[in-house]
Amino acid sequence: MEVARIEGGEEREKQLREQEAARSRELPHKACWLRLWRVPGRRENWGIWKAADPDQLHAAFVSLPLLLI
Numbered sequence: 838m839e840v841a842r843i844e845g846g847e848e849r850e851k852q853l854r855e856q857e858a859a860r861s862r863e864l865p866h867k868a869c870w871l872r873l874w875r876v877p878g879r880r881e882n883w884g885i886w887k888a889a890d891p892d893q894l895h896a897a898f899v900s901l902p903l904l905l906i
Contacts, residue, residue, distance in 0.1 A: 840880040840903045856902045869897040 888894035
């Protein structure tokens with residue numbers, strides 16, 4: 838996954854990062870997000886996800902405020 842560039846100033850970046858952190862804490866408990874690794878020096882990460890169907894996986898992805906799809 839590639840993480841979007843944050844536009845709108847420092848306050849907007851802080852708000853989006855807080856929202857992302859909160860959602861990131863929820864997803865492992867919903868059995869979608871199994872593992873996540875940050876790629877050093879890049880705005881992306883690698884993850885292992887598990888979903889019942891493509892719709893559940895897509896819903897998890899789009900719930901992350903910083904994700905580019």
